[in-house]
Amino acid sequence: MPHPRRSVTLHDVAADAGVSLATASRVLGGSSRPVAPEYRDRVLAAAARLRYAADASARAMRTGSDALALVADDLTTPSIAIVVAAMERQARTRGAFVTVSATHCDPQRQLETIRQLRALRPRALVLTSGRIDADALSGRLLAELLAYQQSGGRVVIVGDTDLPFHSISFDNHRAAREIGRHIARTGHRRVAILAGEPEQAAISARTAGFIEGLGAETEVRVVHCEVSRQGGFKAAQGLVTDDLDAIMAANDLMAVGALSALRTAGVAVPADLSLTGFDDIGLAVNVTPRLTTVALPLAYAGMEAIRLALQDPGAVTHVKVEGQLMIRDSTRATA
Known part of the structure; x- marks a missing residue:
């Protein structure tokens, strides 16, 4: 059984050309330092003779990629x-x-x-x-x-x-405040916010913006859940018997999950309850009804x-x- 061919190294090229390792490296590594034409020709001839291929990953370690x-x-x-x-x-x-x-x-x-x-x-x-x-x-x-x-x-x-x-x-807070104001202006006074996980700063900023936009006249319930479609589904399942007129989700994935849970429970959106998201991902316009949301320039x-x-x-x-x-x-x- 034939043995695998050993990779030719820069050391091999330098030895075959009769030059130092540094000289071979300058020629084959694209260095800007000058090399005498005689030595350059010897290194290139040795590299061709030995079928030397430069190690791109090693070069990246030295010079960047x-x-x-x-x-x-x-x-x-x-x-x-x-x-x-x-x-x-x-x-x-x-x-x-x-x-x-x-x-x-x-x-x-x-x-x-x-x-x-x-x-x-x-x-x-x-x-x-x-x-x-x-x-x-x-x-x-x-x-x-x-x-x-x-x-x-x-x-x-x-x-x-x-x-x-x-x-x-x-500007998550400002955008969330605007959609909160829209929900308040359209007469919603009992609102649940699907606020995701509190340690996520962007989601927390959106929640704060929702609350500010809704104003003091709105009764607000904040529900923390997994930031996912399944998280929105489970959170909305726990809200279907509550006296709400809107659910605001801190991203579109949670809103789509909530929409599925509401439909399963026989709650019509928006006839029985309004629903909003945030981000404006593709799903926002591919569900029925299409989501009111905030479009971020992602x-x-x-x-x-x-x-x-x-x-x-x-x-x-x-x-x-x-x-x-x-x-x-x-x-x-x-x-």
Whole structure:
């Protein structure tokens, strides 16, 4: 049985050409340092003779790569999928590509992931999270990102942050306040809010905005649940016997789950009860009735993150984008 062929190394090329390892590395690694034509010809001839192929991953470790590393909380949500798809499209137009890692909102996992990615020297790190704080893990996360930046990398954050890096954030509170005002203006006075999990900063900001927009005259019940379609379904199941005239969900997935639970229980939307979501994912217009919701510019945020990641160094830029109220069929004015 034939033995597998041993990979030819840079050491082999240098020995065959009769030059130092450093000289062979300069010729084959694309160094800007000059090499005498005689030595360059000898190295190239030896490389061709030995069929040497440069190790791209090792070169990336030394010089960096065209990869942009995205570190996201949860890759299973439709809103993140929109952001990532926009990032990939924008990166391709610039000759770069995007790698993706999920950290499930865990700061320790964020730190470990960033440390592992730093070893591969991506051109930029893009973090998407509801909130990233400077004091997370006693400042270790910030220290890791600063070290990466000082070594030549670029950091961009999609989400709320007080870190000294480029950022694109969503004005969740303001947009939620607007949809809350709409529900109050249309006569709803007994409202339940599907508020997701309280540790998620973006969801919490939306809940606070809902409450402010609804005003003091509205009786509000806040229900925490899993931020998913199933979480919305279970939460709404527990509300069908309550005397409500509206349910407001902190994202569209929970709203779609709630819609299913209400339909199963024989509660008509919006004839018996109005329902709203947040994000304006594809499902929002593909359910019946179509969801009243807030449209966030998710694709724009993804494209802007890549633009900031690849632009020439300059002053740190903080971009805050606003949502747009989309009034559709799942809400109506009360009698």
